[in-house]
Amino acid sequence: MGKLMNAKEYEESLRKLKLNVYMFGKKVESPVDDPIIRPSMNAVAATYEFAHKPEYEDIMTVKSHITGKKINRFTHIHQSVDDLVKKSKMGRLLGSLTACCFQRCVGMDALNALSITTHAIDAKCGTEYNKRFLKYLEYVQENDLTCDGAMTDPKGDRSASPAKQFDPDFFMHVVEERKDGIVVSGAKAHQTGAVNSHEIIVMPTITMREDDKDYAISFALPSDAQGITYIMGRQSCDTRKLEGMTFDRGNMHYGGHEALVVFDKVFVPWERVFMYKEYEFSTQLVENFAAYHRQSYACKVGVGDVLIGAAQTVAEYNGAEKASHVKDKIVEMNHLNETLFCGCIACAAEGHKEPSGTYLVDVLLANVHKQNVTRFPYEIARLAQDIAGGLMVTCPSAADFASPVVGKWVDKYLKTKTDVPTEHRIRILRLIENITLGTAAVGYLTESMHGAGSPQAQRIMITRLVNLKQKQKVAKYLCGIDKER
């Protein structure tokens, strides 16, 4: 076994990092202990904790194809279709246990995409990127590291290519080439779990042309490398976490986070550079990463599991669970959620082996799955809010509930049944609020819309990959337009 960290060891490993983090305009001295960031750290820690539990280890751990040692699946390169299927199942499992984004899939997807592209560059260009990459991968596996897969540049003016931007830093680029490495500047936006990561793996964000070759770079750095600054994104209702452990936070244990990550003349040694100006391979890297990451939205099925459970619970608390329309809404939520599960299993089951030996999902089906994810969670959330009722957004605070003056009125008038404590009713409503319009809605809804590419990105891929001519050919034969198949 390599170093299969547990949750406590993971937390301690983060404490050793010297991250340069800013939030609300101030430097965060200890991100691990910050009340707003800590729930997101807990969610990543869960990926370590559950790897040690016998009832989850079959999904959470796997044998390394490099060392033969038992490793956390989040550091694994998929070696079979079964690995791809298990990855989808792991997403659902962790979503169903945390009800939030657990942040670690993006690094796994970056590693797998790079395992394919470094091999492809070497085959054509005679470089040694794959050898470098495998050495890095072994380091990640042996130390059970969390990696941030950083793809999305700020992009500036969308009508201009990287080289044509008025500010060259709108896309990550090389500013200096040295004997021992390169110096880069730029930024990566929307970086999920960045502050909870040991490493940051940078990839180009779009197809690069020859003019853009200074932007066609991929590399990995320790997350606390000199010159990297993290500026935390804020979330709806985030400051409720500053009110202490009150039930107004909805999810008492877990959360997610994103950050804008700025690279200000950061040095990268050559042994950590995996693509350097080979612009013709940028498309492959972007599309494979996107396909893997679109599969990763299996996690939303797990979050959906929790939301459905919460909706059923509040229906029972309200005494409405036997109403036919409520039962039908619960059925609809399950139907949509399991349909999402079908997609992430299908793209994995139809996966294939790449020349590098890495298994890649079916790209068309991964895009179809993610397209569904841009829609179904919104409908599931709408149905949950329908069942929950308006109290979800008009309910007095935990402080009012605890008030010696008005607490008795809150308790009296929000009670539904003698065997349901009012506090329980409020807690379950706050969880639904958290997932559908609070901090976790960042992950369950808007991330479902834009993460791993906005809806139009999937529609472009679907258009490209579907065999429309064949469909027309059969249609024309069957209706007699064509005489031969």
Place this chain on the structure above:
Amino acid sequence: MRDRQGKIKVGLKYCGGCRAQYDRVGLVTTLRERLADDVEFVAADSEDAEMILIVSGCSSACTRLDAAHDRPTRYVTSPEDAQRWVDELRADMRGRSGR
């Protein structure tokens, strides 16, 4: 391999539990209590295990063991299926003891 009390050593393995249809851990707790006189549950990779019991949360039973192992393997995919395994085990034990 039997221990000194003549108990069967059963290697226990869970599936990953991505959409378990019942409480797998609860089922195993019940099995441990009910079979306390006859079975000692050990880790699935224990060399002492006479057979392997894989507790699967659903009928897909997707857990695969290392192909190198040569012990009999039984999947249970529901509490009802677990009861069938208990019945089979007890019948086998009666056969071996000549009762």
